[in-house]
Amino acid sequence: KAGVTQTPRYLIKTRGQQVTLSCSPISGHRSVSWYQQTPGQGLQFLFEYFSETQRNKGNFPGRFSGRQFSNSRSEMNVSTLELGDSALYLCASSLGGGRLSGANVLTFGAGSRLTVL
């Protein structure tokens, strides 16, 4: 079956602009999570959605937001971009419902690489 699909794969923006990233989870997966990956900080959790509801949110400013649609697809938005927002944004999906485990693992997409100039 198809994996987690993220679009766009690469994008370049300038400071002050906003960006929207899209994620289509594996068919049947109802939980979608977003992570930011940078060389200095590694993977950091942004937020997680299940059945269109945000269940967890990481320690990121309010400029970072997300949503999930009824078909489980998700988008995240970053407004008023800063240079420090340059990163690889990874989306991951899981079956959802219960806690993460060996039977409910995160499957990652290839990511959207954002460069802010």
Next chain:
Amino acid sequence: GQNIDQPTEMTATEGAIVQINCTYQTSGFNGLFWYQQHAGEAPTFLSYNVLDGLEEKGRFSSFLSRSKGYSYLLLKELQMKDSASYLCAVSDSGAGSYQLTFGKGTKLSVIP
């Protein structure tokens, strides 16, 4: 909060065995995951430990000691394709069981 430590880089020889260590501190341990990430690619799931002991999966094994807050990933019969970053991650009920907290990763280089 959580703190996850793993070595930044390691180098090993093709055909050898390498052990990548991970130490963690959590307020409510729910399980430990190892992921592999090749440069420019998505992280892929390798293993999961929630009870103490060794889990073996082919050339890869993962060990957990909850009392010591310690895990390791053991890679046997190393191949060139094993050159990648290995990410240790913890699920913590205190932070919410639906997210993972990742270490910064160990970049493994396999040399001939």
